[in-house]
Amino acid sequence: MIDLTEELIRIKREGRAAVLATITGAEENGKVEPGQKCLIRDGKVKTGTIRHEELLQAILKESEARLKEERSKLVPLDLPGTGDKVEVFFEVLPAPPKLIVVGAGHIAVPLVKMAKILDFHVTVLDDRLQFANRERFPDADDIKVGDMAQTLKGIPVTPSTYIVLITRGHKYDEPCLREIIHGPAKYIGMIGSRRRIKACFQRFREEEEIAEEVIERVHAPVGLDIKTETPEEIALSILAETIKVRRGGRAQSLSGH
Amino acid sequence: MDMIYDQVKEFLDKGETVAVATIVSTRGSTPREVGAKMVVTEWGEILGTIGGGCGEADVRREAVEVIHTRKPRMVRVDLLDDISSDSPAVCGGIMNVFIDPWWQEKEPGQPLEQ
Numbered sequence: 001m002i003d004l005t006e007e008l009i010r011i012k013r014e015g016r017a018a019v020l021a022t023i024t025g026a027e028e029n030g031k032v033e034p035g036q037k038c039l040i041r042d043g044k045v046k047t048g049t050i051r052h053e054e055l056l057q058a059i060l061k062e063s064e065a066r067l068k069e070e071r072s073k074l075v076p077l078d079l080p081g082t083g084d085k086v087e088v089f090f091e092v093l094p095a096p097p098k099l100i101v102v103g104a105g106h107i108a109v110p111l112v113k114m115a116k117i118l119d120f121h122v123t124v125l126d127d128r129l130q131f132a133n134r135e136r137f138p139d140a141d142d143i144k145v146g147d148m149a150q151t152l153k154g155i156p157v158t159p160s161t162y163i164v165l166i167t168r169g170h171k172y173d174e175p176c177l178r179e180i181i182h183g184p185a186k187y188i189g190m191i192g193s194r195r196r197i198k199a200c201f202q203r204f205r206e207e208e209e210i211a212e213e214v215i216e217r218v219h220a221p222v223g224l225d226i227k228t229e230t231p232e233e234i235a236l237s238i239l240a241e242t243i244k245v246r247r248g249g250r251a252q253s254l255s256g257h
Numbered sequence: 258m259d260m261i262y263d264q265v266k267e268f269l270d271k272g273e274t275v276a277v278a279t280i281v282s283t284r285g286s287t288p289r290e291v292g293a294k295m296v297v298t299e300w301g302e303i304l305g306t307i308g309g310g311c312g313e314a315d316v317r318r319e320a321v322e323v324i325h326t327r328k329p330r331m332v333r334v335d336l337l338d339d340i341s342s343d344s345p346a347v348c349g350g351i352m353n354v355f356i357d358p359w360w361q362e363k364e365p366g367q368p369l370e371q
Contacts, residue, residue, distance in 0.1 A: 005262050005265055005266035005269060005359075006266065008262040009262055009263055009266060012262070022279075022355070022357060024281055024329070024331060024355045025331060034329045034330075034331075034355075034357075035328075035329040035357050035358070071291075071292075072281075072291050072292035073291065074281040074282045074291075074353070089279065089281045089355060091279065091292060092292070
């Protein structure tokens with residue numbers, strides 16, 4: 001027997017994504033009734049009280065769309081074989097987004113602090129132990145020290161991963177970007193002046209023949225256009241941009257997209 | 258994900274019935290978003306919020322009934338009716354709140370055929 005609340009708590013602890021579907025409205029037909037539930041994880045029904053097999057299939061299908069959108073929603077579904085409608089509330093329990101901060105310099109410190117407030121799972125990475133350490137980043141979930149591009153290559157990236165490249169120079173940002181630009185990251189932001197970024201993208205086009213739509217995924221210059229001056233303000237503008245990408249807002253980015 | 262299910266579990270483990278009230282749909286301007294929830298205990302104690310104000314108080318009252326009947330219900334909360342009020346909860350929208358009783362006997366689901 002699997003306990004539903006226990007399963008919900010376990011999913012949260014493991015940082016997994018799931019959908020809890022609850023029937024909120026149904027005609028009286030003896031087949032389904034309001035309050036019946038099922039918990040879906042990894043595309044499978046984990047546990048629940050809904051027993052109607054065809055309805056479960058429809059719920060599985062819909063839950064995929066909900067998870068992709070990361071938005072809870074009330075959805076009317078046909079109850080197969082009856083002509084009846086049932087209303088199902090899909091509660092999306094998203095995996096916490098992961099933030100990888102490459103470069104542990106003066107912007108990274110406020111960035112990591114704020115990212116924890118926003119519930120990101122945060123990894124900080126630098127090749128200098130005197131920068132990437134617990135004293136500077138008491139809140140970080142993970143701190144890695146090593147060659148940045150090489151280490152970045154070994155960190156799993158998913159569609160809920162956000163990567164911010166804020167190393168001490170383009171010499172380091174560029175190889176890191178090369179490692180991740182073709183990956184599934186939801187967000188890639190790279191710091192730098194417009195001139196340097198232009199030169200970097202030009203090299204990408206010419207030497208590596210990286211397609212324009214791939215290059216356009218990179219938010220560079222990084223952040224929203226709020227005329228930042230201090231490291232804290234830059235950190236805020238970067239995080240605001242990650243929220244814009246996650247939720248689909250329309251604020252103006254410095255990169256123009 | 259918030260911690261609300263940890264709290265639900267604590268009550269269920271003590272053998273209590275609680276009502277989980279969730280905003281499932283909204284129209285117009287509402288104080289909280291779809292998916293926001295609060296837990297109401299048998300004694301009418303509230304954990305979490307669906308926006309405060311009169312709407313929340315109505316839901317709390319209905320939730321206590323739901324705990325006693327153990328039958329879920331959908332409640333429509335109209336935030337339009339009291340425009341003259343200074344209450345911050347007067348947002349001008351409508352929200353549907355599903356109130357669902359949770360208790361130990363019902364709550365452990367049987368593993369399903371996969």
